[in-house]
Amino acid sequence: MDPVALRALVPAVIGVLVRRGADFASAEDAVQEALVRALQVWPEDPPRDPKGWLVTVAWRSFVDAVRSDDARRAREERVEAEPPPGAVSSVDDTLRLYLMCAHPALTPASAVALTLRAVGGLTTRQVAEAYLVPEATMAQRISRAKARLVEVAGDGLGQGQRDLGMVLHTLYLVFNEGYSGSVDLAAEAIRLTRQLAARTDEPEVAGLLALMLLHHARRAARTTAGGRLVPLAEQDRSLWDTAMVAEGVELLQAALAQDRLGEYQVQAAIAALHADALRAEETDWVQILEWYDELVRLTPSPVARLNRVVAVGEADGPAAGLAALAEVPDGVPRRTAVAAYLHARAGETGRGAELYAAAAREARSTAERDHLTREAARLREQLRGSEA
């Protein structure tokens, strides 16, 4: 059985254990144990009914854990603290799992880790590798997150906008982590968002899925073989995945038709307009700017305002861009890089080079730092050429 299909079973198996009366934290632990066991045993001895196998092994592991003397009292207390099974039965088990793993009481890092394990069916080791931390650290982060959920169990868990918003934010964070270690987190985020979108017709869920697909479609063009970043304007657009773009656009159109706009739909609309341009020069910056105006109305995020500045620079020229930049506070990540770009576009090559060098010092990733340093070097080379 392929590992993704195996992982797709995990939320349902946790659901079965919870319905049989296990508390979430113990059920999740037991399923994790069954999963690790499946990864060891199945390659040699594949089961006929994978889900039934997981349920049996996980349930046995849960019962063993409950029986264990050391753990009994703690677990009994936990069971008492849990809401009775069936209390929220109107909500689909898997959807409920998403909401629980991204509970507002959890920190974003905990919500990410718990979502990847309980909803995504990744092992603790895989999550740890993806986030470049020791396995013991990740195990502890997950168990503390579950303990926190037990503490807040009485607060209830709705299907409210805010709770779903936390789920979407968590999936967005996973997507942005990209690819590191042994797990393709961007692809995993897409899988989990797709699974969520099948369970709700909330347009922001479709909007987030569209946004992910439209960005993921550019993946092959985004870096060179050597890992060097290629800016959007310089990407070889023939490398974009047109089928993925088409799916993203279709999802977005259906979401927009519901007429309940949100920030993910708007960001997807911007990505779709970029995808629409066969060459960078054909980009419809005027329409992109209109969407950015919408985005800035929807979210107070200074990052959205900074990205809008780039669109102003393209739609109305670098001078207008620089005027708009003055409204964005210092200290917003990448502000210096945007300033460098606009000054360079305005023909102030020396100033652009200085700012790119400064932006490289502020960069938070090596790929970005190297890109900005290269831009500074490119402008300085131009300067030397024009002096000679």
Place this chain on the structure above:
Amino acid sequence: MAKYLLLKHYRGAPAATNDVPMDRWRPEEIDAHITFMDDFADRLRESGEFVDGQALAPEGLWVRYDGEGRPPVTDGPFVETKDLIAGWMIIDVESQERAVELAGELSAAPGADGRPLGEWLEVRPLLTAPEVTAG
């Protein structure tokens, strides 16, 4: 085997033989440098000598305890004259000679005009647990 830390400095080390800031190199010289660094780490992974490598942002601050119930005191950003670490690589090698040999290779990374950087790298042995037979 013994572990060594190879430390690279933004500032504070003696001047490199080819001492030109990176943003004043030609773009293709930057690419050549990055390729060299990536290949170097890959080669050590191949040989079973690589442990870890990280780059650090140049910004940071000093922090110290300031008494019960008070927030820590901070001081920063760093002043221009301060010694500043740019990154490190930890290697696990047979001997100090091998550590020095590898640091020498790393210091030869290409820089401006494609010539070796010749930057000074700090080579520091990591302290280990005592050997069982030492007691």
